[in-house]
Amino acid sequence: MYQKLVNLLKLPINFIKYNRQFCSYVVLSLLCCILLRYYTLGGINNLQPLFIDLGFILTFGSFGFFYKPQKQFTFYLILMLIYTTMGIVNTIYYEFYNSFASFSLLTTLGQVGEVGEAVFDKIYLIQFVYLLFPLIFILIHKRLANRDYFNFVAKFEKGEQLFGKTLIAGVVIFIICVTTLSATAFSRLSKQWNREYIVGTFGIITYQTNDLFNTLKPKMTSWFGFDVALKNFRDYYDENKPIKKPNSYTNIYENKNIVFVHLESVMTFLVDLKINGTMITPNLNKLAKEGLYFSNFYPQVGVGTSSDTEFTLNTSLMPVATGTVFVNYNDRDYISIPNLLKEKGYYTFSAHGNKASLWDRNIMHPNLGYTDFYSKTSFEIDEEVGLGLSDKSFFRQLMPILENIESNHQNYMGTIITLSNHTPFKNNDLFKQIDLTYKDFQYLENTKLGDYLRSSHYADEALGEFLSYINNSEYFDDTIFVFYGDHDPKLSLSNFRDYYNYDLKTGLILTEESEEYTTYDYYSNELNKKTPLIIWGKNHKQYKEINYLMGMIDIVPTIGNMFNFYNPYALGNDIFNIKNNNIVVFPNGNYLTNKLYYNNSNEEYRAISLDETLSEDYLKKCKDHVDSIIEISNGIIIHNLIKEDLKEGLIK
Numbered sequence: 001m002y003q004k005l006v007n008l009l010k011l012p013i014n015f016i017k018y019n020r021q022f023c024s025y026v027v028l029s030l031l032c033c034i035l036l037r038y039y040t041l042g043g044i045n046n047l048q049p050l051f052i053d054l055g056f057i058l059t060f061g062s063f064g065f066f067y068k069p070q071k072q073f074t075f076y077l078i079l080m081l082i083y084t085t086m087g088i089v090n091t092i093y094y095e096f097y098n099s100f101a102s103f104s105l106l107t108t109l110g111q112v113g114e115v116g117e118a119v120f121d122k123i124y125l126i127q128f129v130y131l132l133f134p135l136i137f138i139l140i141h142k143r144l145a146n147r148d149y150f151n152f153v154a155k156f157e158k159g160e161q162l163f164g165k166t167l168i169a170g171v172v173i174f175i176i177c178v179t180t181l182s183a184t185a186f187s188r189l190s191k192q193w194n195r196e197y198i199v200g201t202f203g204i205i206t207y208q209t210n211d212l213f214n215t216l217k218p219k220m221t222s223w224f225g226f227d228v229a230l231k232n233f234r235d236y237y238d239e240n241k242p243i244k245k246p247n248s249y250t251n252i253y254e255n256k257n258i259v260f261v262h263l264e265s266v267m268t269f270l271v272d273l274k275i276n277g278t279m280i281t282p283n284l285n286k287l288a289k290e291g292l293y294f295s296n297f298y299p300q301v302g303v304g305t306s307s308d309t310e311f312t313l314n315t316s317l318m319p320v321a322t323g324t325v326f327v328n329y330n331d332r333d334y335i336s337i338p339n340l341l342k343e344k345g346y347y348t349f350s351a352h353g354n355k356a357s358l359w360d361r362n363i364m365h366p367n368l369g370y371t372d373f374y375s376k377t378s379f380e381i382d383e384e385v386g387l388g389l390s391d392k393s394f395f396r397q398l399m400p401i402l403e404n405i406e407s408n409h410q411n412y413m414g415t416i417i418t419l420s421n422h423t424p425f426k427n428n429d430l431f432k433q434i435d436l437t438y439k440d441f442q443y444l445e446n447t448k449l450g451d452y453l454r455s456s457h458y459a460d461e462a463l464g465e466f467l468s469y470i471n472n473s474e475y476f477d478d479t480i481f482v483f484y485g486d487h488d489p490k491l492s493l494s495n496f497r498d499y500y501n502y503d504l505k506t507g508l509i510l511t512e513e514s515e516e517y518t519t520y521d522y523y524s525n526e527l528n529k530k531t532p533l534i535i536w537g538k539n540h541k542q543y544k545e546i547n548y549l550m551g552m553i554d555i556v557p558t559i560g561n562m563f564n565f566y567n568p569y570a571l572g573n574d575i576f577n578i579k580n581n582n583i584v585v586f587p588n589g590n591y592l593t594n595k596l597y598y599n600n601s602n603e604e605y606r607a608i609s610l611d612e613t614l615s616e617d618y619l620k621k622c623k624d625h626v627d628s629i630i631e632i633s634n635g636i637i638i639h640n641l642i643k644e645d646l647k648e649g650l651i652k
Helices: 002-018 020-040 047-066 069-097 103-111 116-120 125-146 149-154 159-178 183-191 195-202 204-220 226-240 282-288 305-315 337-342 358-368 391-408 448-472 493-500 522-527 552-563 575-581 616-639 641-648
Strands: 257-263 292-294 347-352 372-374 412-417 479-485 533-536 544-546 596-599 604-607
Touching: 002 020, 020 047, 020 069, 020 125, 020 195, 020 204, 047 069, 047 159, 047 195, 047 204, 069 125, 069 149, 069 204, 103 204, 125 149, 183 195, 183 204, 195 204, 226 616, 226 641, 257 305, 257 448, 282 448, 282 533, 305 337, 305 358, 305 412, 305 552, 337 347, 337 412, 337 552, 347 358, 347 391, 358 372, 391 412, 391 448, 448 493, 479 552, 493 522, 522 596, 533 552, 552 575, 596 616, 616 641
Parallel strands: 257 412, 257 479, 292 544, 347 372, 347 412
Antiparallel strands: 292 533, 479 533, 596 604
């Protein structure tokens, strides 16, 4: 018995002794995966993704035994370089988007040149630490080669046997791990909505492999899953067809002009914010007190950020789960605000002080129904802030264009996209140097949040000049402006946590041990990501604050009711009909109601009121609704279901 135990222990020892190169590949590759989860998700305590990654590493590595020991190095080095690239790309990407990279985003690499400064602002030397692993592997290989190790083991190595045993070991580890997972976990893996959950549950290699499959799936055949998507689509609208229900806002702006003003990275957090006696956004504050101000309005963006907002605002559909609609699905048929108003005789236009090709707007804007697109070539780039033409110059040069539009068209609809308040919020000589110190303390000076406040103050000054022009102009008497923040500024949670816990008495950041410490956690940060939505006209100032929870997806039915147009495929709601019963759905499966914020990744929630107990039935109904909205929206986009449905005229 003792001898059998000794012989059993010798097996792994001998395997390591005679397969040192392979074992170093396994250990270094696994460390690469662990480090990636540490830098992104912030924890490595969960062993399940570690073992699933190990299963993949063993499985892929087993094929190296088909080569002679002297030639295995190149095979394993290529695998390690793949893992290294995966680590670097995802760590940088997570810093920027708080999500993991997708193969479908390779088609958006052309956008990097346009936002290069913003991207490089998020790159740090530590993010390239993964390069150490292949370098260590190369050094191990050289050391073994110098000792004639590979010629020695080649004399007795049986490659086919080692391949079989290693492959079986990898598959067995993988099977043991996945059998412990629930059906819900596999459902989330197939849908790929919540990338953090997938990486935290299945590991990074599973996520990246599954993402590759999902990326290639619609490329291999556009009919893959079409029948199921079409059936779900028809079933959904049979039960949930948007209803035209009148309310006190019905048709109040019928036949009025409408101009959407897209305020880059403007948060509701800025409204009425005062630093050292200086209002950060005085003009936004004034707007909020003159128009219909929706104070609990949330963007619903994925990796397409601003372009996702443009898409969701115009169509009442969600951003797509993989890639971005503007780049990957810009050839589909969409019912949108510009298209609907064109049918009513409106002239439609959009304007942006950057290249028309950014986010493929030159393709997507015409598809959405914009007749003309005034892009970078329509303006003189005489003053630059951040990514391009300054907001002040943009608005100045836009004014005669707007006057010409009003002079030549009875009705018009437009979207004006601002630019200056785009990350990285670099200080600019054009910015008013508001004091971000306090007494002898640095306070917000030399912080990301401080840079954002200065940038936002400049953007607000530009907005003020535009509003002054509108108010004093002989034009725009019958024009309604819709101002909205497109998304939060993508600052880290710690930026806001430190701000809320800055002790002005000592100049230090309060710790959790302090009685005055303000808890600012994941849920606080998610709830803080709301942006302003204000409906205003110089002759239509009717102040009212609407605090119902509202998402970008709700704009089409809400505005449509006011202007008398209707989108039968809208997945949002008229906020004045649904009121407090709304569910704000986010692309990763998170959702917000007036009772809770649900974290889909961890399958947990934070109740808005601790005095109310939430039933399992309520949670299930909310979750089913969220899953349905995301699934239907993705099906519409990927399989071009609106075009298919319009052929048969089933929804009117």
